Amino acid sequence: MNLERQQANVHRGGRGAFKTLTSVMLNSRLFWTGLALLIILLVNLQISPNFFEIRMVNDRLIGSIINILDNSAPYILLAIGMTLVIATKGIDLSVGAVMAICAAVAVTLIKQYEAGSTEFYVQPGFVILITIGVGAICGLWNGILIAFLNLQPIIATLILMVAGRGVAQLITNGQSPTFTNDTLAFVGRGVVWGVPFPIYIAFIALILITLLVRRTALGLLIESVGVNDRASYYAGIQANTIKVFVYVLSGVCAAIAGMIVAGEVKSADPHKAGLFSELDAILAVVIGGTSLLGGRFYLTLSVMGVLIIQSMLVGLYVSTLHPTTNLVVKAVVVLAVLLLQSPEFRRFITQPFRRLR
Amino acid sequence: MKSRFIPLLMTFIVFAAMYLFAYSRFSSFGSMRIVGNLLRDNAYWGIAAIGMTFVIISGGIDLSVGSVIAFTGVFCALMIGRNGWDPIPTFIVMLTIGTFFGATMGMLIHYFKIPPFIATLSGLFLARGMAYVLSTESIRIDHPFYESVSKLVYIFPDKGRFTFVAGAFLLVLFIGIFVAHFTRFGRNVYAMGGNPDAALLLGVPTGRTTVMIYALSSFLATFAGIVLSLSKQSGDSTIAVGLELDVIAAVVIGGTLLTGGVGYVIGTFIAVMTLGTIQTYLTLDGSLTPWWIKIVIGVLLFGFVGLQKLLSSRQGLRLFSFGRDRKELQQSA
Numbered sequence: 001m002n003l004e005r006q007q008a009n010v011h012r013g014g015r016g017a018f019k020t021l022t023s024v025m026l027n028s029r030l031f032w033t034g035l036a037l038l039i040i041l042l043v044n045l046q047i048s049p050n051f052f053e054i055r056m057v058n059d060r061l062i063g064s065i066i067n068i069l070d071n072s073a074p075y076i077l078l079a080i081g082m083t084l085v086i087a088t089k090g091i092d093l094s095v096g097a098v099m100a101i102c103a104a105v106a107v108t109l110i111k112q113y114e115a116g117s118t119e120f121y122v123q124p125g126f127v128i129l130i131t132i133g134v135g136a137i138c139g140l141w142n143g144i145l146i147a148f149l150n151l152q153p154i155i156a157t158l159i160l161m162v163a164g165r166g167v168a169q170l171i172t173n174g175q176s177p178t179f180t181n182d183t184l185a186f187v188g189r190g191v192v193w194g195v196p197f198p199i200y201i202a203f204i205a206l207i208l209i210t211l212l213v214r215r216t217a218l219g220l221l222i223e224s225v226g227v228n229d230r231a232s233y234y235a236g237i238q239a240n241t242i243k244v245f246v247y248v249l250s251g252v253c254a255a256i257a258g259m260i261v262a263g264e265v266k267s268a269d270p271h272k273a274g275l276f277s278e279l280d281a282i283l284a285v286v287i288g289g290t291s292l293l294g295g296r297f298y299l300t301l302s303v304m305g306v307l308i309i310q311s312m313l314v315g316l317y318v319s320t321l322h323p324t325t326n327l328v329v330k331a332v333v334v335l336a337v338l339l340l341q342s343p344e345f346r347r348f349i350t351q352p353f354r355r356l357r
Numbered sequence: 358m359k360s361r362f363i364p365l366l367m368t369f370i371v372f373a374a375m376y377l378f379a380y381s382r383f384s385s386f387g388s389m390r391i392v393g394n395l396l397r398d399n400a401y402w403g404i405a406a407i408g409m410t411f412v413i414i415s416g417g418i419d420l421s422v423g424s425v426i427a428f429t430g431v432f433c434a435l436m437i438g439r440n441g442w443d444p445i446p447t448f449i450v451m452l453t454i455g456t457f458f459g460a461t462m463g464m465l466i467h468y469f470k471i472p473p474f475i476a477t478l479s480g481l482f483l484a485r486g487m488a489y490v491l492s493t494e495s496i497r498i499d500h501p502f503y504e505s506v507s508k509l510v511y512i513f514p515d516k517g518r519f520t521f522v523a524g525a526f527l528l529v530l531f532i533g534i535f536v537a538h539f540t541r542f543g544r545n546v547y548a549m550g551g552n553p554d555a556a557l558l559l560g561v562p563t564g565r566t567t568v569m570i571y572a573l574s575s576f577l578a579t580f581a582g583i584v585l586s587l588s589k590q591s592g593d594s595t596i597a598v599g600l601e602l603d604v605i606a607a608v609v610i611g612g613t614l615l616t617g618g619v620g621y622v623i624g625t626f627i628a629v630m631t632l633g634t635i636q637t638y639l640t641l642d643g644s645l646t647p648w649w650i651k652i653v654i655g656v657l658l659f660g661f662v663g664l665q666k667l668l669s670s671r672q673g674l675r676l677f678s679f680g681r682d683r684k685e686l687q688q689s690a
Contacts, residue, residue, distance in 0.1 A: 091474075152615050154418075155662050162602055163655020169648035275599075279420075279478055292472045324493055327486025331479045335465075338479070342469045 029289030044315035073198030074257035078281035081250030089294025090153035097164025099258035099274030104171040107268035124183035139251020143244030168270035178267040188263020226294030364612030389517025396523035399633040401585040408577030416617025417473040421480030423600035429582025434496035434592025459575025463568035488594035495593040550617025
């Protein structure tokens with residue numbers, strides 16, 4: 001409705017044009033999300049003057065920006081999957097648990113390889129494929145519960161969220177196994193042309209999935225299911241298949257994120273791996289401007305949401321603030337970003353100034 | 358049997374089955390000692406679960422309870438244990454802070470249209486963060502008040518102990534049932550959960566009710582934190598991490614629908630006792646590894662949600678109506 005009014009203004013031209021441009025800008029999600037990221041980066045620059053400095057040490061780029069991107073990589077993957085899930089009016093609480101399961105599977109298998117097992121399925125390449133397959137199966141389970149048993153997404157994925165960590169502990173027998181295999185470690189800590197490998201994974205995934213949903217009708221179908229799944233079904237869209245697809249994709253993303261995390265520390269901790277990462281992923285998606293009510297999604301903005309959170313955290317590390325204040329600052333910044341994006345809040349703030357115009 | 362009572366009945370049947378199974382393996386489950394311990398050990402999160410029941414009946418969710426419990430524990434330990442405040446004023450100050458905290462989340466949700474999931478998620482970070490800021494180490498509380506509370510105990514003939522904490526839990530339970538079913542606030546909560554737009558049109562003050570619901574949930578979480586502090590006699594900022602999930606799971610297993618509008622406080626209580634029984638059983642058994650409890654909770658959740666789905670479908674209704682009041686069921690479906 002708003003958009004139509006703005007377009008009408010554009011056609012009228014003249015005096016309204018500038019006003020329209022500003023109003024389009026002020027109502028655009030990209031503007032507010034970008035503004036938040038910019039402010040945080042500027043604050044970081046204020047805290048440490050060489051924040052944007054990037055140096056080359058031993059063929060590896062070193063710098064806060066690289067750190068932000070490297071730390072963001074698993075969350076970007078999760079946020080991509082989560083964005084599509086949320087676009088169908090769903091939510092996936094299980095990604096953290098799926099990360100833990102997949103890390104446990106990958107490390108358990110690779111340990112058998114290191115112990116000298118010659119079975120084909122413990123070869124590092126196969127281990128990675130199997131792990132991705134396990135993630136897909138977890139997603140399939142969620143998808144079937146939601147699409148075919150019609151369970152509420154929050155509950156259906158809560159089941160796996162609660163039970164999943166138990167399953168991960170079952171796989172590793174309650175331990176946190178470590179490994180030395182280079183192939184699996186490369187996923188989490190490899191360096192290609194000076195840049196950490198996880199960054200490539202995250203951005204290749206972003207590009208591939210953006211192409212997949214925006215260059216085909218898939219994105220539109222996902223949004224349509226999010227607006228009204230029954231109407232979409234009557235219009236000939238296989239709503240259930242689309243729902244299953246997004247959860248499987250989310251599971252696969254979580255599997256890769258789990259391998260990145262396991263590769264980084266060369267171990268799988270079933271208690272801690274991916275703990276609260278589902279909440280951070282959902283937060284990033286919402287900060288990026290995707291509504292939890294579904295029907296619209298913005299992959300790039302979700303990635304910016306992840307970058308906002310991670311820039312803030314890296315900024316906190318370089319600052320002199322005591323680490324115990326991290327969560328408080330995070331809560332305050334997140335609230336500020338959310339309020340900045342809430343039209344109700346902006347109206348509330350600008351109310352006293354409205355009359356002056 | 359009215360169909361809306363079936364989930365409640367199922368919750369009770371599962372509890373009874375679990376308890377009888379545990380009794381068949383360990384005869385100590387027949388003593389008041391285990392019953393007293395069950396009430397005492399699960400009091401703190403049971404109290405939080407009663408608050409969560411209201412939130413979920415209203416169609417919302419509160420992820421902040423675990424963090425609020427931790428913050429309360431650290432605050433009380435710091436003020437009483439280190440700064441030498443009197444316990445009662447400390448509790449009053451803490452309960453006020455907690456209520457205000459919840460009311461703020463309610464305002465964010467109602468006035469600025471921030472989804473409950475996200476608003477209470479920031480609450481989770483804020484409360485946990487404040488707990489870390491106050492102290493990152495465990496603080497002991499040595500105060501005569503705590504000693505006297507721990508001596509307030511009714512001892513059953515078989516040496517079972519009915520503690521003050523257990524009494525507080527049961528008191529909150531009864532007040533919760535009363536508020537949910539016999540007050541205007543309770544009816545407003547059910548109305549909002551059933552259909553918020555219709556509730557608003559019928560004159561339910563949705564804004565005030567939303568703020569009150571989240572204030573109530575945080576108040577009870579704070580109370581839960583105080584109860585935990587009374588039974589542990591210490592405060593630690595790392596306790597109750599992820600407790601909100603167990604709480605939500607208990608509310609769902611207790612027959613409350615996450616879509617809102619349907620649910621019973623007593624169901625939540627039975628579910629808390631069920632999960633407590635499983636926990637006690639696993640501890641006594643010793644051969645089962647601790648991660649099984651998570652898997653069991655997952656399976657129970659799955660079972661209950663599946664059951665609720667079955668009940669809300671027409672076929673399922675026929676299956677459970679036992680040929681009696683089929684007409685009434687079909688009308689309600």
